[in-house]
């Protein structure tokens with residue numbers, strides 16, 4: 630088969646190109662999926678700014694249709710709509726067999742493919758194929774980042790009646806807002822640096838109080854209980870040092886974030902941390918879990934995809950879309966690419 634497709638590639642420093650390449654060949658235990666929608670994620674920015682030393686394919690928040698299955702695939706067939714786990718678990722290692730597949734890092738994935746989700750087709754291993762229906766492909770491609778938000782909320786272990794702070798209002802922080810309410814938050818403070826469209830979306834997604842730290846620094850906010858019981862940080866690493874001083878006794882901070890260089894190191898007062906019995910917990914949603922749960926949340930409207938997606942753009946505008954995500958942070962939420 631010598632069919633061609635358009636595919637996007639990334640390379641340092643912040644370079645992109647679109648090329649006609651052969652459609653990947655199906656092999657045993659892998660399926661060929663026609664991409665309907667693929668979201669742009671912070672991780673894509675890291676590849677463009679720090680990681681992609683050679684030209685490589687990218688895009689991992691994929692919704693599509695199975696067009697061909699390799700031998701050994703029985704869970705889906707041609708014509709099924711699927712979302713793709715960005716990394717699965719192996720099912721046979723010690724962690725998996727001890728019931729902690731969330732700690733398995735040996736699962737199959739498509740990250741070593743020459744081309745990935747920003748392309749007309751993607752080859753995906755059978756472990757990563759999750760069927761869906763009842764929502765649009767644009768909404769469905771939020772499944773992967775919504776799974777990340779689910780993890781952030783689970784790690785925070787919110788209790789009934791907690792006062793909860795969301796620090797950072799990118800797509801992950803925004804999608805976490807309705808989940809915090811479902812977990813029992815009594816009051817949700819949504820905070821980012823500069824307000825803008827993200828602050829409006831936060832309000833629409835259920836935040837009780839929306840605050841810009843450019844106008845009111847975190848330590849000056851008049852929290853109803855003096856501070857907060859839980860903080861979910863999806864902002865820069867430095868935001869952890871702002872969150873810790875506003876935590877109530879016994880508070881938990883859950884954090885998702887990646888930083889490179891000097892900004893990756895923080896310092897904080899350990900006595901305050903110790904005597905207030907605080908906890909700082911990492912949420913790193915790999916392997917990608919909770920897809921059926923995330924699909925249900927989208928299908929039932931608990932997470933309103935319309936509030937999270939700010940732009941839908943064609944594949945040939947991928948370089949412009951990446952630039953927009955970098956340069957217009959306040960006005961850009963989730964950008965979805967449609968081949």
Ligand SMILES: [Zn+2]
Nearest residue numbers: 670672690774
């Ligand atoms: Zn992502």
Ligand SMILES: [Zn+2]
Nearest residue numbers: 719722725733
């Ligand atoms: Zn495993």
